[in-house]
Amino acid sequence: MVKVGIIGATGYTGAELVRLASRHPRVELVALTSQTFSGQEMARVYPSLYGFCSHTCKNFSPEEVLSQAEVVFLALPHGHAVPIAEEALRRGVRVIDLGADLRFRDVRVYEEWYGIKHPNPELAARAVYGLPEIHREEIASAQVVANPGCYPTSVILALAPLIKGGYGELESIVIDAKSGVSGAGRKTEIAYLFTECNENLHPYGVARHRHTPEIEQELSLIAGQEVRVSFTPHLVPITRGILSTIYVNLKVQVSEEELRQVYEEFYREAPFVKLLPPGLWPHTRWVYGSNFCHINFTLDRRTGRLILASAIDNLTKGASGQALQNLNLMFGWPEALGLDYPGLSP
Amino acid sequence: MVKVGIIGATGYTGAELVRLASRHPRVELVALTSQTFSGQEMARVYPSLYGFCSHTCKNFSPEEVLSQAEVVFLALPHGHAVPIAEEALRRGVRVIDLGADLRFRDVRVYEEWYGIKHPNPELAARAVYGLPEIHREEIASAQVVANPGCYPTSVILALAPLIKGGYGELESIVIDAKSGVSGAGRKTEIAYLFTECNENLHPYGVARHRHTPEIEQELSLIAGQEVRVSFTPHLVPITRGILSTIYVNLKVQVSEEELRQVYEEFYREAPFVKLLPPGLWPHTRWVYGSNFCHINFTLDRRTGRLILASAIDNLTKGASGQALQNLNLMFGWPEALGLDYPGLSP
Amino acid sequence: MVKVGIIGATGYTGAELVRLASRHPRVELVALTSQTFSGQEMARVYPSLYGFCSHTCKNFSPEEVLSQAEVVFLALPHGHAVPIAEEALRRGVRVIDLGADLRFRDVRVYEEWYGIKHPNPELAARAVYGLPEIHREEIASAQVVANPGCYPTSVILALAPLIKGGYGELESIVIDAKSGVSGAGRKTEIAYLFTECNENLHPYGVARHRHTPEIEQELSLIAGQEVRVSFTPHLVPITRGILSTIYVNLKVQVSEEELRQVYEEFYREAPFVKLLPPGLWPHTRWVYGSNFCHINFTLDRRTGRLILASAIDNLTKGASGQALQNLNLMFGWPEALGLDYPGLSP
Amino acid sequence: MVKVGIIGATGYTGAELVRLASRHPRVELVALTSQTFSGQEMARVYPSLYGFCSHTCKNFSPEEVLSQAEVVFLALPHGHAVPIAEEALRRGVRVIDLGADLRFRDVRVYEEWYGIKHPNPELAARAVYGLPEIHREEIASAQVVANPGCYPTSVILALAPLIKGGYGELESIVIDAKSGVSGAGRKTEIAYLFTECNENLHPYGVARHRHTPEIEQELSLIAGQEVRVSFTPHLVPITRGILSTIYVNLKVQVSEEELRQVYEEFYREAPFVKLLPPGLWPHTRWVYGSNFCHINFTLDRRTGRLILASAIDNLTKGASGQALQNLNLMFGWPEALGLDYPGLSP
Incomplete structure (x- = not known):
């Protein structure tokens, strides 16, 4: 213990x-x-x-x-x-x-x-950036781990294999993210009252949200060059859950099937990242209360864009579950110890 | 296994x-x-x-x-x-x-x-009525268990100690229950569409809901005489959760403190029933996704009524969690095996 | 103007x-x-x-x-x-x-x-208690009107004809009310955050909510004797809407049909109170954003109880719509002027 | 009449x-x-x-x-x-x-x-495409009007002035739209049950939603050349409301202030389109139940992208309100007749 x-x-x-x-x-x-x-x-x-x-x-x-x-x-x-x-x-x-x-x-x-x-x-x-799927080894020996932000977790996991493989035009990345209200914490501000959030939907922090540079730091590291993204968060009337929808122009000829293999390979050892079958788009409910990240994408031939979506529970994989996953790595325990439960659905 | x-x-x-x-x-x-x-x-x-x-x-x-x-x-x-x-x-x-x-x-x-x-x-x-807190022994040896309805679970657990002790006027029991929509199952009827349930609230099955006789059977058994209740269910825009608010005239002089001891004693061996501290009223969120039943009550001296409330997750303690609790008893395993997880809150 | x-x-x-x-x-x-x-x-x-x-x-x-x-x-x-x-x-x-x-x-x-x-x-x-359906004349000539609370509006309108007619046992009245969160105003308290209210349901102020004596004052006035009630409010994850479910033992032999005539008669001149057809129970959504109060009831022969339900929009008929209705009366305008819009459904 | x-x-x-x-x-x-x-x-x-x-x-x-x-x-x-x-x-x-x-x-x-x-x-x-802000004159004399889809209404109104003015790179347009569930109609499918939509969030129809070509037809007409867009709709647990967030690379040097004048000018005669003040992003709640379309945008200098958002009520401006607006034009009445009510907020 x-x-x-x-x-x-x-x-x-x-x-x-x-x-x-x-x-x-x-x-x-x-x-x-x-x-x-x-x-x-x-x-x-x-x-x-x-x-x-x-x-x-x-x-x-x-x-x-x-x-x-x-x-x-x-x-x-x-x-x-x-x-x-x-x-x-x-x-x-x-x-x-x-x-x-x-x-x-x-x-x-x-x-x-x-x-x-x-x-x-x-x-x-x-400090080591505590995204286990990217920095597993450094985390294992770290004395201090900086657990990632919720949005960056959902975005970096969705994009890492694509960018690592050099498939995307780096200047074309548009990230449209939607978060449940628990992402704001337990702050008593008017904006987070039930009456203000319920039956409502809006963007915030447009072009200046603080998770932007965090996403850029990690994507740049993976790409080996500076990456700039457009990142727009939205507040959605759910308690838990982040869904990030991401648009990237492809710069090389590649089939969707090949990309699926790239992703499968990249996350072969990752117990918490699941590429869903073709056509089954991530739903935040499927990862509700769990430490999983569900990902899917489609290649839109009309526009030459890859459209990706990823879903996590912002409090679990987006924060505290991931922190325990880091703990597991730091102490040499199985990565999923105490965390491998299915989401609560419905 | x-x-x-x-x-x-x-x-x-x-x-x-x-x-x-x-x-x-x-x-x-x-x-x-x-x-x-x-x-x-x-x-x-x-x-x-x-x-x-x-x-x-x-x-x-x-x-x-x-x-x-x-x-x-x-x-x-x-x-x-x-x-x-x-x-x-x-x-x-x-x-x-x-x-x-x-x-x-x-x-x-x-x-x-x-x-x-x-x-x-x-x-x-x-068949044995599978409410473990009431029929623990018969369940253990049963070949066939009838798992209780969701509403009856929340109501019987709230009333059993009171009625067993003979404190309540049996003809005065009024039960006003509220349920999340998952209680209706996955039925594709207009009434259960998101657009019909969201931002809405209404009673249904007034004075004729089928859980009424189930509640009456078990309360009668505990009371040793026939009990008739008024039971009104309501549909509330949450996915999981039942809250039952119950009104009973007291027929004997008893203090709230004494009643608290009665309840504590009754549920001493029950791993999933919690009498909350005075003044802390059950919230369905606190048992969300869990097998717990939270109960509280207050004695209203102005009207001579005891007002009780109980909360469960209708899919867990109100159905499938309780079914596994029964399985545990039937196989002689610890009653809480595989079920002792806290609710998801928030 | x-x-x-x-x-x-x-x-x-x-x-x-x-x-x-x-x-x-x-x-x-x-x-x-x-x-x-x-x-x-x-x-x-x-x-x-x-x-x-x-x-x-x-x-x-x-x-x-x-x-x-x-x-x-x-x-x-x-x-x-x-x-x-x-x-x-x-x-x-x-x-x-x-x-x-x-x-x-x-x-x-x-x-x-x-x-x-x-x-x-x-x-x-x-001051005149500004419930137009009960105090229409006094309001017309009042210099100062005290607009009723939201819960009392829903309760008094549901009970007035019954009590006026002397049909109910006055000491048996149990009121179980459910309110949307806007009833709490725009107060920045933890309890009213989206994350605390959403997917949650609980009673509050049990046996001591301040709308109790307001209900009792008006019912006593109508009854011509002191009335004491049990009143339990609940917080429900909707923005607008109050649903009150009310239980009263009948003290005289009367059919449901006769009671329906009593109600129709009582509210003949009231533009905003609707007794729904038999079996159609009030839904808060049907009065959403409107000044209407929908009422229905059934006589439960098994228990001898009348079970009533009423629905209003707490911000409209429960507050500001009613205030304008009072203004209309005070200035001799048609009672429904500027207020006769249907609810927003869905 | x-x-x-x-x-x-x-x-x-x-x-x-x-x-x-x-x-x-x-x-x-x-x-x-x-x-x-x-x-x-x-x-x-x-x-x-x-x-x-x-x-x-x-x-x-x-x-x-x-x-x-x-x-x-x-x-x-x-x-x-x-x-x-x-x-x-x-x-x-x-x-x-x-x-x-x-x-x-x-x-x-x-x-x-x-x-x-x-x-x-x-x-x-x-048939005339019945978006009054774009086709006001043709509608006035039309025998048959094709009322626009809900998503296209929100998107075309947000982009028309920009594209008309030639400011945007036409091949760069990414539209990420979010809709309340009433957009699906009253269809009894599992996907639209309360239990499936509530506390959930997901994209659907990615790269193949039927509103895509409708958006493209109208934007192409305005641009005077073929426009292709990426359009991704999402289902969000609200009853009414569409929020479209739109990303466009700018192809000419222009300040945000100049663009604001372009929009103000374009919609000078439009009673239902409001460009909100800088920094105030559209919320679907602000147009709830109303015929208004709220728009705002910001110029992100880091990426050279204009980010726009627009909000409508999908049933009102996105469908039936707009249909009555068309009726008003067809009969020569004031465009806003019977429609100029504020949204229901909260």
């Missing part, structure tokens, strides 16, 4: 970590922290956990948490992870950060898009 | 059985049958099952299924279970029926409310 | 007033006030109003608003209406208050349930 | 026609036909219409309907409009067809995408 602490346990990604960790055969939760719900039982804040979690949330204290835990998950708003990560590493505690603070190799990109100065560029450079 | 067949695998309760059974440590699925999707892969009908189920659905053939299975789950519309159950029992295959055909000890009640003649009253008399 | 001001225009009932008033043939909006959105265009706060409202919201100033308006609607949280109403009346401006501050003839009831001292009991006594 | 018949009144677009027509000051409904609900009162099929429509649905009989009506709306599945339109025109009755049968000037396109032979190419050639 590995002793695990969760910093920021009462946000949605924190609660999802507790849900999954409570059933993981090798994880022992030793500390849950929360500013807002300090002093309250976790199972009172999320009564779905009655019978599964007897912890009381506490204010974060480095002493208390970092002396007990062997790994800490940070589920905090951006801008808060670095000092805690530094202290943890100092004490030999490994770190999986679910926020954005350590995702960028070049902190100038972070500073430009997030509008704040990065406090420790060296740490950022040292 | 016990070999299990599912007759009617592609309806919602059938699919939920497959979801749960695919992760149950002692269940081996040997046959899935479906009229509508015969010849199709189960994972094509419910793509959430890719990687978890490689079965192809077949038309039901007694030979094929009953020669392989040690237990069969029947997930069929009412009126179809008896001949299959008879054949199964003849071959020594145990039966868990998720429909209504074997739920009534007195088949005249069945015949009156369901409007069809019962083909085998003896079998009905022999 | 009558000059109208709206105090608190950017909450949901305020915005609904603007929506309806913008199409009312005799209303001229002269001032919209808002604390939160002061200085912003109303059509920027609610872009559905582009082309219908060119007002900018202002902080409330008695001078400015009350010197221009002939009537003011107060759409404020409780506890804020009295000083503004006093000032308005002083200046001869008539008042329609959508809050709770002037709904109780006996302010002790208000003080007990709302937990605050009433600043002007005399004004409360003088 | 103009006498109007509706052929196919009980589908969703038929019912929306009745809702709007019942409040239109110059329309008199003289006949409603329905195959499925023949012999039933329209207000029983859609109880929101109680008090607004006293018609009983009948089977279509040319004699009966076409001898009374001056105009008929056809709200039928594709493949059924031509014989009725022919008969109507023969009798001097004008036709507004809400289906696809008369939308294509070149019936070979229709035959290719719809897979059926067109029975009357001459009639197709004679």
Whole structure:
């Protein structure tokens, strides 16, 4: 059993970590922290956990948490992870950060898009981008893992084999993504009220969403050259789920069948990525509450474009499930340990 | 491992059985049958099952299924279970029926409310009503179990301790229940279209819903005298979940605190029933996708009424999860085996 | 044209007033006030109003608003209406208050349930309870009207003919009500986030909701004796709509057909109350965005109970539509002026 | 008053026609036909219409309907409009067809995408494509109008000024559209059940949806050359609403501000198209139940792409509201007559 602490346990990604960790055969939760719900039982804040979690949330204290835990998950708003990560590493505690603070190799990109100065560029450079299907080996030996954003997970998994293979025109990539509201966290803003989201649908952050440079960093790395994308997120009245629809002009002659083989090959060892059969398009419901990513595509001969779609649960594969998948890799356990459950459908 | 067949695998309760059974440590699925999707892969009908189920659905053939299975789950519309159950029992295959055909000890009640003649009253008399919290011992040795209806499960669990203790005026019971749409199954009727259910709310089957006599049978048994209730179901735009709100006049002086002890005592051994702390009212979301039943109540001194509420997931504790709970009891396994997961929240 | 001001225009009932008033043939909006959105265009706060409202919201100033308006609607949280109403009346401006501050003839009831001292009991006594179907004449000549709560509107309309006729056992009334989330207003609390309400269902304020004494006041008035009810509200994942299901033991022999005549007679002059044909139960969707109240009932011979259901749109008939209906009466216009539109279905 | 018949009144677009027509000051409904609900009162099929429509649905009989009506709306599945339109025109009755049968000037396109032979190419050639903002004059004098599809309405309105002005690279157009479920009509298919749509999100008809050639026909006409687009529709769990997000590479140097002037100018006379202020992205809720189309865009300097979004209510501006707008033009009435209501928000 590995002793695990969760910093920021009462946000949605924190609660999802507790849900999954409570059933993981090798994880022992030793500390849950929360500013807002300090002093309250976790199972009172999320009564779905009655019978599964007897912890009381506490204010974060480095002493208390970092002396007990062997790994800490940070589920905090951006801008808060670095000092805690530094202290943890100092004490030999490994770190999986679910926020954005350590995702960028070049902190100038972070500073430009997030509008704040990065406090420790060296740490950022040292962190491993925790997308297991792309960085499996580096994750295994990492001391600090930057868990990917939800949108980037859905997009990079859909595009990696195509770009790796050099099939797409890199300047033609258009990503139209749709997310459930839990992606916004448990923030009490008017925009996330039921009455504002229900029976409604709209784009946001058009041409300036912060997941854009994260997608570009990883696609550029795979392509071996700079990639720029158009990325438009939308808010959709579902709780969980991201669907990304992606448009790429092909630059080489290739059949859909050949591309299917490329994808099958690329994800042969990946327990959580499924290329669906031809014609069966991803539905977010099929991965609901699960750690799977479903992908499909078609080659539109009329326009010469490949149209791809991928679906994940933003809280699971898009956040906390992926964080546990990283934990599994970091401790040399089977990658799918504690995570291989089917989605809840219907 | 016990070999299990599912007759009617592609309806919602059938699919939920497959979801749960695919992760149950002692269940081996040997046959899935479906009229509508015969010849199709189960994972094509419910793509959430890719990687978890490689079965192809077949038309039901007694030979094929009953020669392989040690237990069969029947997930069929009412009126179809008896001949299959008879054949199964003849071959020594145990039966868990998720429909209504074997739920009534007195088949005249069945015949009156369901409007069809019962083909085998003896079998009905022999079947055990599969509510584990009430009939645990009889289930353990049963050859044929009649799995309860979803509404009755939520209502009987909420009322059993009260009625057993003789606290309530039996003629005063009013049950106002609300269900998600999956309770209607996968029927293609106008009333269950998204456009008809969404942003809508209405009662149905008022004063004549078929779960009424089922509730009355079990409450009467507990009370030791005939009980008649008012039961009004409502259709609510959620996929999973039943919330039953129940009103009972108290006939003896008793404090809320004493009643809480009565309930705690009654459910001491029940792994899936939770009396929530005072003031924390059940939310269907907290049991979403899980086998739990959450209950709470308050004593309204102004009116002398006890007001209770209970929440379950209609597909899990209200159908397929409970069926597996019964399987566990029938085979002497731990009651919660393969079922003790927290609800998906949010 | 009558000059109208709206105090608190950017909450949901305020915005609904603007929506309806913008199409009312005799209303001229002269001032919209808002604390939160002061200085912003109303059509920027609610872009559905582009082309219908060119007002900018202002902080409330008695001078400015009350010197221009002939009537003011107060759409404020409780506890804020009295000083503004006093000032308005002083200046001869008539008042329609959508809050709770002037709904109780006996302010002790208000003080007990709302937990605050009433600043002007005399004004409360003088206000007319603005349920047109019950108090049509008094409203016509009122200077100050207390617009009913949403739940009470749905309940009182469903019960008035029954109780007026003396058919029901007054101590047996159980009201199980379900509301859309817009009933909570535009409050940024965790409980009203999309992620908390969606795919969820729960009771709240059990045995202590503040609409209980309001219902009791009006039913008592109709009955000519004190009435106490059990009233349980539930939060349901729809934006608009209240459905109240009501259970009453009958105390006299009466057929369902006779009761239907009683209701038809009672509401003969009421343009917005419809008794649906036998067997057609109210659906909130059928009154969506409209000022109608749909009612139906059945007599359950097995239990001797009458089971009723009524549906309204909580923002329209349950608040702002009803307020305009009161305005019509106060100015001697046709009661349905500017309000007789069908619901939006689907 | 103009006498109007509706052929196919009980589908969703038929019912929306009745809702709007019942409040239109110059329309008199003289006949409603329905195959499925023949012999039933329209207000029983859609109880929101109680008090607004006293018609009983009948089977279509040319004699009966076409001898009374001056105009008929056809709200039928594709493949059924031509014989009725022919008969109507023969009798001097004008036709507004809400289906696809008369939308294509070149019936070979229709035959290719719809897979059926067109029975009357001459009639197709004679019909006017009823998008008032583009074909206002031809509509005014038309005997037969082909009302546009819902997706094409949202797309063409968003792109027309851009393409007319020659700003966009025509081969770069990518359209990612999202629709509420009412767009599928009242069809009882598994895919449209509440349980299948709710908490779900997926693309469909990728690279082969039948609205593609309709969009291309109109954009080509505006461009003066052939245009091919990628068009991907998605099903979203809302009842009403289409949001189209559109990506176009710019081929000339132009500022966002200049483009805003181009759009303002283009739609100066259009009562139902609103370019929202910079940064305020269309929300389907803002046009809910209304005939408006909200548009906005931003120029993404990083990629050289213009990103546009437009929102309509698919049943109103996307179907029945637009049909009445066409009626207004055909009879020389003000274009917005009976249609200028704000959306229902929230």
